[in-house]
Amino acid sequence: MSFGQKKLAILVGGGPAPGINSVISAATIRASLEGVEVVGIMDGFKWIMQGDISHTRELSISNISRIHFRGGSYIGIARDNPTKNPRHLENAVTSLLRLNVDKLITIGGDDTAYSALRVEEMAAGRIRVVHVPKTIDNDLDLPHGIPTFGYQTARHIGVEIVKSLMVDAQTTSRWYFVVSMGRKAGHLALGIGKAAGATLTIIPEEFKDPKIRLQHIVDIVVGAIVKRRSYGRKDGVVVFAEGLVERLDRQDLEILTNIERDAHNNIRLAEVNFGEILKYQVQKRLKEFNLRSTIVAKNIGYELRCADPIPFDMEYTRDLGFCAAQFVLDGGNGAMVSIQEGHFVPLYFQDILDPVTNRTRVRMVDVASESYFIARHYMLRLSKIDFDDPHELAKFAATCGIPLDEFEKQFRYLIDNDLHYQLQRKGPIRETAKESNKIYEEKGKKQTGVVKD
Numbered sequence: 001m002s003f004g005q006k007k008l009a010i011l012v013g014g015g016p017a018p019g020i021n022s023v024i025s026a027a028t029i030r031a032s033l034e035g036v037e038v039v040g041i042m043d044g045f046k047w048i049m050q051g052d053i054s055h056t057r058e059l060s061i062s063n064i065s066r067i068h069f070r071g072g073s074y075i076g077i078a079r080d081n082p083t084k085n086p087r088h089l090e091n092a093v094t095s096l097l098r099l100n101v102d103k104l105i106t107i108g109g110d111d112t113a114y115s116a117l118r119v120e121e122m123a124a125g126r127i128r129v130v131h132v133p134k135t136i137d138n139d140l141d142l143p144h145g146i147p148t149f150g151y152q153t154a155r156h157i158g159v160e161i162v163k164s165l166m167v168d169a170q171t172t173s174r175w176y177f178v179v180s181m182g183r184k185a186g187h188l189a190l191g192i193g194k195a196a197g198a199t200l201t202i203i204p205e206e207f208k209d210p211k212i213r214l215q216h217i218v219d220i221v222v223g224a225i226v227k228r229r230s231y232g233r234k235d236g237v238v239v240f241a242e243g244l245v246e247r248l249d250r251q252d253l254e255i256l257t258n259i260e261r262d263a264h265n266n267i268r269l270a271e272v273n274f275g276e277i278l279k280y281q282v283q284k285r286l287k288e289f290n291l292r293s294t295i296v297a298k299n300i301g302y303e304l305r306c307a308d309p310i311p312f313d314m315e316y317t318r319d320l321g322f323c324a325a326q327f328v329l330d331g332g333n334g335a336m337v338s339i340q341e342g343h344f345v346p347l348y349f350q351d352i353l354d355p356v357t358n359r360t361r362v363r364m365v366d367v368a369s370e371s372y373f374i375a376r377h378y379m380l381r382l383s384k385i386d387f388d389d390p391h392e393l394a395k396f397a398a399t400c401g402i403p404l405d406e407f408e409k410q411f412r413y414l415i416d417n418d419l420h421y422q423l424q425r426k427g428p429i430r431e432t433a434k435e436s437n438k439i440y441e442e443k444g445k446k447q448t449g450v451v452k453d
Contacts, residue, residue: 005037008031009099010024010027011041013107015135015305017136018306019149020071020074020150022068023105023324025064026317027324028059038058042057043075043078044078047095053095068318069314071308082115082119083118089119093119097127103127104116104119104128105324113133120349128328130327131349132324136150136305143338149317150309152313153308157303159196162237165298166196172235173235174234174293174295175238176236177298178300180241185204185362186243187365189202190239200381201240202244203241204246205367206418207419211250217244217278218282220382230395230396244274245274275297278297289399289401326344327344334349335347336352367423382415393408
């Protein structure tokens with residue numbers, strides 16, 4: 001064991017996200033300027049949890065000063081989990097100590113954050129730990145309006161892909177089913193779909209029941225296809241959040257035989273061909289109405305994870321890397337880094353971990369928000385207004401070749417089981433505008449340009 005100057009180690013866990021290299025670069029520069037040696041731990045916890053300290057890379061200003069332009073991870077990445085086996089956790093701590101490390105920066109999502117917490121506990125003061133939150137899913141429980149790093153780049157690239165598919169769909173009169181990453185929450189799918197103006201986007205949060213039936217998802221899509229066809233269009237793009245798979249009812253999961261799981265026991269969603277399953281089920285449902293539609297399923301995920309970061313994420317992650325290094329150099333410990341309104345705010349592990357799951361709390365899409373309200377009103381899908389309008393309903397029924405009451409019988413439940421219509425019965429923007437009018441009227445003033453009934 002070396003008894004020389006103590007080192008700062010950097011380790012990346014989980015899946016890739018644009019901006020990882022920016023964190024590594026900024027943290028290395030900050031520490032190096034303080035005269036602290038920096039070592040990169042290759043491939044996450046994979047090697048050190050086995051007691052192998054040979055997989056490291058020296059990090060210095062000369063070899064990392066320009067890596068912030070690039071996607072991927074300069075020191076690799078892995079999902080290996082040291083917390084499942086006490087011996088692995090002990091090996092991880094011992095390996096870091098053998099490398100003369102007394103400061104550790106981990107970069108990753110909720111699983112890596114939990115591993116960082118356990119390493120800090122096991123080290124018992126010998127290693128100070130700070131975590132930088134990373135996920136393109138945008139689902140870590142950061143304060144409202146603060147994205148997780150990599151999300152904005154992933155959304156940007158996703159929008160470019162969907163834009164091209166929308167043109168192809170219209171040109172060839174076909175539908176595209178795009179499945180976007182998002183293990184639990186629908187932020188990325190909704191962000192892509194809303195910005196691109198996709199025909200509709202389906203996310204887990206819109207469903208009232210804890211378990212989602214596959215038929216429910218299929219009927220939402222079929223309803224949209226029927227509605228669009230009644231308007232003379234045979235094309236469209238649907239964006240699905242892959243997290244729908246984790247919410248599927250157990251009966252429907254039987255379709256997904258031999259599901260693979262990662263080291264954290266999460267379903268390997270990228271390995272589930274959800275788009276093809278939906279394509280088959282939707283076409284099968286359309287045949288019941290003697291309707292045919294060309295459908296192409298496409299997963300987008302790997303194209304987004306290692307993209308070069310856009311300027312937003314490049315700057316954001318350099319700030320996070322600087323703050324992480326400065327925090328731990330100044331004696332900070334046991335916290336996750338955040339930037340709030342331009343200021344560094346440490347989020348301490350004991351305050352952010354869910355005591356039930358032992359992971360950072362998940363931030364879901366708020367389906368009661370104006371942002372989601374607006375997104376839904378730009379989607380083309382069966383709505384409550386449709387079922388209140390017998391003329392529209394008759395048109396859809398005629399497209400399906402069935403009586404009006406039969407169409408309502410088969411599809412009305414979509415509205416009754418949609419949280420959007422339970423939480424947004426009156427519409428938040430309209431209600432706010434009416435309240436604004438009321439205030440001005442009470443003051444004896446007249447306000448123009450405000451929505452009125």
